[in-house]
Amino acid sequence: MRIDIVSIFPPMFAGAFDHSIVKRARERGIVRIDVHDLRAHTTDRHRSVDDEPYGGGPGMVMTPEPWFRAVESLREEGERGRAILMTPQGRRLDQRIVRELAAEERLILLCGRYEGVDERVREHLVDDEISIGDYVLSGGEPAAVVLVDAVVRLQAGALGSAQSTVEESFSDGLLEYPQYTRPAEFRGWSVPDILLSGHHAEIVRWRRRQQIERTRLRRPDLLPDGDADTEVLDAN
Numbered sequence: 001m002r003i004d005i006v007s008i009f010p011p012m013f014a015g016a017f018d019h020s021i022v023k024r025a026r027e028r029g030i031v032r033i034d035v036h037d038l039r040a041h042t043t044d045r046h047r048s049v050d051d052e053p054y055g056g057g058p059g060m061v062m063t064p065e066p067w068f069r070a071v072e073s074l075r076e077e078g079e080r081g082r083a084i085l086m087t088p089q090g091r092r093l094d095q096r097i098v099r100e101l102a103a104e105e106r107l108i109l110l111c112g113r114y115e116g117v118d119e120r121v122r123e124h125l126v127d128d129e130i131s132i133g134d135y136v137l138s139g140g141e142p143a144a145v146v147l148v149d150a151v152v153r154l155q156a157g158a159l160g161s162a163q164s165t166v167e168e169s170f171s172d173g174l175l176e177y178p179q180y181t182r183p184a185e186f187r188g189w190s191v192p193d194i195l196l197s198g199h200h201a202e203i204v205r206w207r208r209r210q211q212i213e214r215t216r217l218r219r220p221d222l223l224p225d226g227d228a229d230t231e232v233l234d235a236n
């Protein structure tokens, strides 16, 4: 997979992809990540990327031309890719969308700044718009880091065990079950006996029930009709 990121602050990505799973995926050639400076695609002496909003109002708006030039020049090399504008007005990122994006050959992520980006970029340049949540960041860069991390760990070979992405939160529409490791007793708090019992089938059943219970308590919106019949989910 190939991921290109376009930003006016490329240094913000320094180190972001140089650790742990993303680093290993890059080293193994599973993903290639390149960060591009939007200002390299300006034509004026000041390398300007913003201007005052038509109709008045506070702040500055990013002009369309550098974005079109940047994305079009990237598309000239190889795969067309899916160009995604990072915006609080986009589809709200969840694991289903992450899986959808992880299946793409190439992503081109556009990180906005200021009051946002001229509407014509949204209308005529990008293929998709993604928000990482219902809050406003000062720029798309942290959102791009979140998206890249979530997408890269789903690439085949990126994780030590492929099973990790099967059994984690949201993979089957539920939160993950509680996890414990050594010591079996810590400051008087014990690990549930069932996990030490060695009864694999019982452990699987206990974990399933825990998943359903904690999803019901913490995120009932994830369950069918906002609340689930435990037995029905159990049977699946």
Ligand SMILES: C[S@@+](CC[C@H](N)C(=O)[O-])C[C@H]1O[C@@H](n2cnc3c(N)ncnc32)[C@H](O)[C@@H]1O
Binding pocket: 085, 086, 087, 088, 089, 110, 111, 112, 113, 114, 115, 116, 117, 130, 131, 132, 133, 134, 135, 136, 137, 138, 139, 140, 141, 143
């Ligand atoms: C200050 S925000 C602009 C917000 C815009 N005026 C609005 O009200 O929709 C500047 C940039 O940060 C990025 N951004 C802010 N919040 C975001 C979010 N929740 N998800 C993704 N990108 C976000 C976008 O690229 C946006 O263009």
